[in-house]
Amino acid sequence: MKLLAFLSQHGDEILQATLEHVWLVALTMLLAIAIGVPLGILVARRPWLSKPILGTANVAETIPSLALFGFLLPVPWLGNRADRVAIAALTLYALLPIIRNTATGIAGVDRAVREAARGMGMTEQQILFHVELPLSLSTIIAGIRVATILTIGIATIAAAVGTGGLGEFIFRGLAMVNNPLILAGAIPAAALALMADFGLSLLERRLRPAR
Amino acid sequence: MKIQTPFSRGRLPLPAIVFLAGCLVACQGARRDKIVVGSKNFPEQALLGEILAQQIEGQTHLRVERRFYLAGSFICQQAMLAGRIDTYVEYTGTALTAILHDPVETDSKRVFGRVQMEYEKRFGFQVLPSLGFDDTFAIVIRGEDARRLHLRTLSAAARFAPQWRPGFGYEFMERPDGYAGLTRVYGLMFAEKPRILDLGLLYRALLDKQVDLIAANSTDGLLSARDLTVLEDDKHYFPPYEAVPIVRAETAGRFPDVRAAIAELAGKVSDAEMQKMNYAVVAQQRDISEVAREFLHSKGLP
Amino acid sequence: MSSAPDDQPIIEFQKARYQLPTGRILLQEVTFAVPRGETLVLLGRSGAGKTTALKLINRLLEPSAGKVCVEGRSTLDWDPIALRRRIGYVIQESGLFPHYTVGQNVSLVPRLEGWAAERIEGRVRELFALVGLDPDEFLARYPHELSGGQRQRVGVARALAADPPILLMDEPLGALDPLTRGDVRREFHDLQKRLRKTVVIVTHDISEALLLGTRIGLMEAGELRGIYSPKEFLSATEPLAAAYTAQLRVLEEAREQK
Numbered sequence: 165m166k167l168l169a170f171l172s173q174h175g176d177e178i179l180q181a182t183l184e185h186v187w188l189v190a191l192t193m194l195l196a197i198a199i200g201v202p203l204g205i206l207v208a209r210r211p212w213l214s215k216p217i218l219g220t221a222n223v224a225e226t227i228p229s230l231a232l233f234g235f236l237l238p239v240p241w242l243g244n245r246a247d248r249v250a251i252a253a254l255t256l257y258a259l260l261p262i263i264r265n266t267a268t269g270i271a272g273v274d275r276a277v278r279e280a281a282r283g284m285g286m287t288e289q290q291i292l293f294h295v296e297l298p299l300s301l302s303t304i305i306a307g308i309r310v311a312t313i314l315t316i317g318i319a320t321i322a323a324a325v326g327t328g329g330l331g332e333f334i335f336r337g338l339a340m341v342n343n344p345l346i347l348a349g350a351i352p353a354a355a356l357a358l359m360a361d362f363g364l365s366l367l368e369r370r371l372r373p374a375r
Numbered sequence: 376m377k378i379q380t381p382f383s384r385g386r387l388p389l390p391a392i393v394f395l396a397g398c399l400v401a402c403q404g405a406r407r408d409k410i411v412v413g414s415k416n417f418p419e420q421a422l423l424g425e426i427l428a429q430q431i432e433g434q435t436h437l438r439v440e441r442r443f444y445l446a447g448s449f450i451c452q453q454a455m456l457a458g459r460i461d462t463y464v465e466y467t468g469t470a471l472t473a474i475l476h477d478p479v480e481t482d483s484k485r486v487f488g489r490v491q492m493e494y495e496k497r498f499g500f501q502v503l504p505s506l507g508f509d510d511t512f513a514i515v516i517r518g519e520d521a522r523r524l525h526l527r528t529l530s531a532a533a534r535f536a537p538q539w540r541p542g543f544g545y546e547f548m549e550r551p552d553g554y555a556g557l558t559r560v561y562g563l564m565f566a567e568k569p570r571i572l573d574l575g576l577l578y579r580a581l582l583d584k585q586v587d588l589i590a591a592n593s594t595d596g597l598l599s600a601r602d603l604t605v606l607e608d609d610k611h612y613f614p615p616y617e618a619v620p621i622v623r624a625e626t627a628g629r630f631p632d633v634r635a636a637i638a639e640l641a642g643k644v645s646d647a648e649m650q651k652m653n654y655a656v657v658a659q660q661r662d663i664s665e666v667a668r669e670f671l672h673s674k675g676l677p
Numbered sequence: 678m679s680s681a682p683d684d685q686p687i688i689e690f691q692k693a694r695y696q697l698p699t700g701r702i703l704l705q706e707v708t709f710a711v712p713r714g715e716t717l718v719l720l721g722r723s724g725a726g727k728t729t730a731l732k733l734i735n736r737l738l739e740p741s742a743g744k745v746c747v748e749g750r751s752t753l754d755w756d757p758i759a760l761r762r763r764i765g766y767v768i769q770e771s772g773l774f775p776h777y778t779v780g781q782n783v784s785l786v787p788r789l790e791g792w793a794a795e796r797i798e799g800r801v802r803e804l805f806a807l808v809g810l811d812p813d814e815f816l817a818r819y820p821h822e823l824s825g826g827q828r829q830r831v832g833v834a835r836a837l838a839a840d841p842p843i844l845l846m847d848e849p850l851g852a853l854d855p856l857t858r859g860d861v862r863r864e865f866h867d868l869q870k871r872l873r874k875t876v877v878i879v880t881h882d883i884s885e886a887l888l889l890g891t892r893i894g895l896m897e898a899g900e901l902r903g904i905y906s907p908k909e910f911l912s913a914t915e916p917l918a919a920a921y922t923a924q925l926r927v928l929e930e931a932r933e934q935k
Binding site: 277278 | 735737757758759760761762764766768769770771772773774775776785786789832835836845
């Protein structure tokens with residue numbers, strides 16, 4: 165079949181683009197987790213922050229991705245390199261599910277467990293790391309899973325501003341009206357999303373504490 | 376019975392993290408022994424890219440990967456910066472205004488010199504001598520209109536602009552050396568706002584009389600094959616658009632043969648030869664690699 | 678062990694008051710003292726302020742006015758972590774960590790305190806024996822695998838792990854069915870004699886109060902109505918106390934009639 169011949173002939177390039185894509189997504193997720201989880205913990209601790217923080221993340225989410233990439237292009241330092249723009253925008257998108265799930269997970273920890281922990285003389289930090297985070301890990305991973313799949317998808321659009329990755333195949337294919345080229349970008353992207361979904365679901369289930 | 380430490384349940388095993396980290400590094404760091412040639416997304420660019428690719432393949436026997444039909448100058452620039460492509464053909468005028476954001480200039484030697492200097496300084500890119508032609512913007516009207524109104528230059532045509540509907544591509548509308556400057560310098564006031572069309576559709580729209588004036592490229596194949604007139608840029612508004620190969624300094628350093636191979640192409644492509652190749656691909660639907668190979672052989676290359 | 682001289686009360690409330698930020702007063706000015714080795718039972722209906730008073734002792738709440746002193750020092754002068762490590766805390770829902778085994782739960786405070794591993798293991802086995810659970814059977818189990826009664830016993834073991842001089846219990850038997858409640862109550866009563874700790878128990882169950890308390894503090898609507906020995910309570914003329922005692926008589930009469 166023509167498609168398979170194409171894929172095997174250009175296997176090298178497809179692999180390269182896939183690695184570029186994975187790199188984008190991985191970096192984004194690292195940033196989003198590093199920023200989002202602490203913010204989620206903050207929101208769980210001080211519920212009055214939930215409106216401003218979740219509200220801001222929500223606004224970022226509603227901006228169409230292509231527009232957001234475009235907005236960030238004129239920004240100094242950021243706009244000079246397409247991958248910086250992409251990672252900045254993608255991180256903003258990934259934040260909402262992570263913050264929300266972290267906050268929900270931690271707030272959802274059994275009050276009796278938290279009260280017992282406090283009463284026994286655990287410090288706030290010890291309670292966070294030994295009680296709240298382990299018990300909400302499953303929920304947090306669920307948020308990370310959603311964010312990852314989102315990022316894999318939106319990262320294909322990032323090619324429109326020069327970031328490369330699998331999206332570039334799609335855009336080039338569109339310009340050349342070349343279906344195999346489009347699929348060469350779309351299929352690996354979909355496969356990545358499925359793998360991420362599967363892998364993280366497994367992790368989620370493994371970490372769910374028995375009740 | 377040993378009492379486990381907390382957090383041991385559900386912790387990602389260390390080897391997995393190390394493996395993931397290694398993969399990430401590999402993604403970025405891996406540099407394969409091949410050359411990637413890029414091009415923008417129109418046939419002339421794909422032709423030039425193919426010529427470059429075949430020349431490199433023939434002369435150096437290195438593996439060449441083609442990453443053609445990248446959406447535009449900005450995309451190509453980003454791809455060069457990120458090292459995703461090693462070389463592509465840019466036009467000096469575009470480099471000057473759209474990439475370097477310098478003010479417009481019309482002296483081609485000065486433009487080339489400035490581009491060469493700045494590209495080296497700012498990006499670490501080497502600008503090689505021109506391939507031999509100038510793909511400048513061509514303001515095109517239908518032959519019948521040109522003859523009826525006795526028009527040869529843009530200045531003369533300005534009088535009739537209010538009767539015309541223009542058609543331009545996205546890039547022309549946005550570029551500093553595009554629509555805005557043109558209308559200003561020649562005092563063009565059209566009947567309506569320009570229709571914005573894909574480059575490929577502009578000629579059809581002009582011939583079908585959906586628009587009356589378009590900005591096309593001076594090397595377009597259709598210009599010699601249809602009844603069309605290019606209006607002379609008598610006020611020298613458009614900067615020069617010499618076709619120059621750009622190579623990453625890192626690539627040139629690692630593979631001096633590649634640089635030599637590309638440099639050998641300097642001056643080999645005339646305006647007319649480019650038009651012919653464009654016509655073959657666009658109007659005659661011939662295969663790009665075939666046309667490129669034919670051209671190279673005709674020059675005794677690769 | 679204790680920093681206070683022998684005759685000083687371990688726990689002392691001096692006109693302690695607790696008011697919510699909304700203005701609602703949960704505890705009116707309350708004054709009482711708990712000497713070393715006593716088991717004080719705070720008896721009252723829900724909303725009487727007993728749990729509030731309990732939480733003022735381990736500084737889960739801070740008094741809005743007045744003072745609560747533990748071992749001679751105001752709770753506000755204590756480092757809250759250090760204070761709570763000296764106080765065992767047992768709550769109604771046990772609050773065992775679901776992601777820890779029973780063994781990990783019980784050994785929590787000793788591990789936080791940095792005890793040596795062998796010392797911890799020895800202590801855990803000791804505690805299991807104390808609360809009547811087989812270590813080999815229960816150490817590696819998870820809380821959700823245990824019955825309510827077993828969970829509560831683990832909660833008590835956990836509270837006693839670092840051998841704190843003070844023990845606070847908030848409706849410890851409240852979540853148990855009457856039969857289990859009776860068993861655990863009896864066991865705790867036996868335990869008490871061996872432990873020789875200062876204990877404050879919150880309950881609404883009169884039989885529990887009479888069986889377990891050396892003294893009973895009757896609370897209602899945020900006030901302390903009075904402190905009685907069990908005997909005194911039974912013959913008290915205070916209307917609320919009398920009402921509780923009347924409840925007991927109802928049970929006795931029902932038993933006689935059947």
